[in-house]
Amino acid sequence: MTAVTGMARTTTFETYASYDELVARVRAGELGPDPATQRIAVAFTTRQAVRHDGRGTGYRNEVLSLRLAGAVGSCAVEPGALPDRAVEECVGANVAHLLEHPLLPVRVSALDAYLMHVAPHTPRNGALPVPLPAGTSLEKSRARAKAVVALLDLPTDATVLVVGVVNSLLEELRSRGLSYAPCDLKGGLTEWGEAVATDALAEAGRCDALLVSGMTLGNGSFEPLRRHALAHGKRLVMFAQTGSAVLPRFLGHGVSAVCAEPYPFFWLDGGPGTVHRYGGPWPAACPEGGR
Incomplete structure (x- = not known):
């Protein structure tokens, strides 16, 4: 295990030299439970538009989120870019399957949910x-x-x-x-x-x-x-x-x-x-x- 020392605290999880390497290790079940045994119970999108008081410009957000046990993984997308079918395709699917989904935001959300489940922010x-x-x-x-x-x-x-x-x-x-x-x-x-x-x-x-x-x-x-x-x-x-x-x-x-x-x-x-x-x-x- 590689421990990375920051300015004040040391992580207790392994770190990786590339995104592809991290995904490969997750798929192999090396970071926690076999992702094929981990199923997404809830999938949802969050959409918002905002213009803060005193600001001349506003913006919109859209986020895909997947719930795995007590963890939620998320990936923002350009508003309107995510097809409606994506949410239905995620519900009940296992993480290993979603890590091979054709849509990159689905893959990122699934990876985030899995890693949040095995190593929460503590x-x-x-x-x-x-x-x-x-x-x-x-x-x-x-x-x-x-x-x-x-x-x-x-x-x-x-x-x-x-x-x-x-x-x-x-x-x-x-x-x-x-x-x-x-x-x-x-x-x-x-x-x-x-x-x-x-x-x-x-x-x-x-x-x-x-x-x-x-x-x-x-x-x-x-x-x-x-x-x-x-x-x-x-x-x-x-x-x-x-x-x-x-x-x-x-x-x-x-x-x-x-x-x-x-x-x-x-x-x-x-x-x-x-x-x-x-x-x-x-x-x-x-x-x-x-x-």
Whole structure:
């Protein structure tokens, strides 16, 4: 077993050099129970549209989630991209079967559910819990952004590639004096009128560190970014609603830190919540503070 030491805690699970290697080990039953014996009891999608008070732009989310015993694995998709049949195909299916499903988001959700089941986000597994205070969607978004950006640990002259534009993350980077290059497949403009690039790998060369959404697992762009960070010795921090239990498995192999946020996500209600950080210091407190 490979133990990966972060700044404050050591994981108790093995980490992997590539996504394909991790999937192969799961399929072989080397990380826990045979995935062919593990059946998905519930499959569902969560859809939302939001426009925070005081913000000039809004956004939409759609997430596929699969429940395995007490664990929920999730993968975000572009709104409208997931066919309705996908949910029905997942219910009652075993994890091994779903790891071979033709749709990548289904495969990622199944992998996430399995890994959440065998190694949940606990201090024993290297997770450092950060409480999110109750509040409005914007207040909770800003609180999460502080927990995420703190993992970058960069000098103020650094430039960060941000893959998956979240305005609260950009706002937090700005407050810390950090420059950034926003990138998202949808393109467009940020809240501050900055052009959003659509080719993350093309922008990565001019950046000192990478701050990347877990959604890259579901669209196939994670591995090239991980390999870039590893080859160039750059810090790669993942913020993960998609694949929150998957991404910590790449710590030390290109991924420097993960802010894992399993279902239910911060935007679903106004009560307190928790995110789980890997590869960073235990925070003294979570400052008060979506997208």
